[in-house]
Amino acid sequence: MHNEQPSSALEDQIADNLRRAFQERASEKVPDRFLDLLRQLRTQDETHHDS
Numbered sequence: 368m369h370n371e372q373p374s375s376a377l378e379d380q381i382a383d384n385l386r387r388a389f390q391e392r393a394s395e396k397v398p399d400r401f402l403d404l405l406r407q408l409r410t411q412d413e414t415h416h417d418s
Contacts (some may be wrong), residue, residue: 374382
């Protein structure tokens with residue numbers, strides 16, 4: 368959804384804070400348990416495609 372109206376200073380501040388919060392999350396290390404799960408899923412996927 369694209370809003371044609373100019374954003375207010377408050378909306379700009381909210382958007383900046385959201386970007387900052389999500390950027391911090393995006394740069395965190397992925398937990399090992401999730402990496403292990405991804406490996407298992409890839410192995411399963413490869414096994415099913417080879418059948």
